[in-house]
Amino acid sequence: MGTTPRYVVGVWVGNATGEGRPGLTGITAAAPLMFDLVNMMGSGAWFKTPYEDLTMIRVCSMSGFRAGTDCQKTDEIPACINGLRSETCPYHQIVHLNKSKTLQVTSDCVSPGEITNEPWFVLPPAMEYFLQEETP
Secondary structure, eight states: OEEOSSOEEOOOOSOTTOOOOTTOOIIIIIHHHHHHHHHHTOOOSOOOOOGGGEEEEEEETTTOSBOOTTOOSEEEEEEEGGGGGSOBOSSEEEEEEOTTSSSBOOTTTSOGGGOEEEEEEOOOHHHHHHHHHHOO
């Protein structure tokens, strides 16, 4: 489904029974068709920006979530006022490192005076694997 200020466009690519077809997905089959249809209708006037409903919020440059206190790189973007209620970045965490910042440590293995605290971007294992596979 897609929408313009004048139209709502729905594209169904599949069979009438609704059962799945291997290799036929909305993003690869229906979406290109929908965008072709919308482009054929002409651009015309576009949506008006609702400035009165927007506010500037800080977001984490790495995750896109609203920035938390441990996010080091942030951007400021216009967002819906309700965006202020969204959760902050869950992926930046404080980790405890040795002085040379080569090992993660606890107070059980080094004295507290030798611990350096740093924010790290920590993803769940499956997400980290995917990111490594997709990032050159």
